[in-house]
Amino acid sequence: MTVSAEVLLQPATLELIDSLSAQATEADIVTTVSRLKKAGHDSETIHQALEQVRLRRKARAKFGHYADQMLFTESGLEQATRLPVAAFHAGRFRDAQMTSVADLGCGIGADSLAFAALGLTVHAIDSDPTVAALASYNLALFETATVQVGDALGFHHGEVDSLWLDPARRSNAQRVGDPQQWSPPLDEAFRLARTKPTGIKLAPGMDRELIPDDAEAQWVSHGGDVVEMVLWWGPLARPGVKRAALVLGDDSAREITGGADALDEPVRSLGEYLFEPDGAVIRARLIGDLARELGGGMVSTDIAYITTDTAQHTALAQGFRIREVLSAKPKDLARWVRTEDIGVLEIKKRGVDIDPAKLRAQLNPRGEQPATLIITRVEGKRVALVAERLD
16 A cells, blocks of 8 residues: 555554554454544544554564564565664774765665664655655654655765665566666666765675676675675775675674685585585675685585585584485485485475475475485585584
């Protein structure tokens, strides 16, 4: 539905949203609407309030309990930066001694919230009046943050010492694939980035051919998901760093960096342990550097698995102990499933053309024991590895 800032920002609507947020409204929406109408609320207010309740609950995955004090649009929430990731962005500006930032294309204000929380003066700009109004509400607690409706390219950048851009990549809820159709267009964003210290948030799967040579490209993973690639310019970029993979946990951060895409380590015989690099490491093409850090080698050419002879613990990869090497033929795996009384079966794959869900159905595990199978190529040969996750 279309969000109406005019309706939402009425005190009565905000009170209704807060009261509904504390109730289980999903169970019987018809009863809830009927009750609210009898209480004197008009249909538009009810629909707008219920939509915000739904969005707040959805937003908790990104914002935790702070979501219950915010207002959203569906697309704004989808593109909004997760709060722990936004805090990292803000920390990078602070550490580079930036004091003010223009958030060009601020959306509902997620990154601006983090900037303001660290004491930066924030000028948040969005071309959509409704979105800007919601961002203004979300940032109301911070005296150093202002929001205005405007074009990112028309903002007078002399007012700030740094820029943050998150180009809008959706139009009418549809993804826009052409970077020159984004708002602002990617070429214009790059032009701005060469005028001041700048960070540009982009999709992690963006075509690597579009990455400029004069920027640091950093892929960020949070909670097991690769959520973004950020391009950094000026003092926000680090000398000698062109590729970086940052893995954020609830209370931890681990990063690997390189001056270029890393060369893979040579293929070696399968050791007792196998490591699956985090998606950010894979996107940044720093698998070889991670293999060298772990003292391992590749299991096969062009496959992002690392094998070692020793157990290690790193936030940059999931580790497994290899218990057994099996034939990858379905009939052989089915026999193993029956013999080992396998029930819950996790199937991972890399470098082979299989559908794990279809294979699991074909193997028909009905036993009592859990197991993990990793189907891949080892030194070019297709195998199934019985694996045990390292803590």
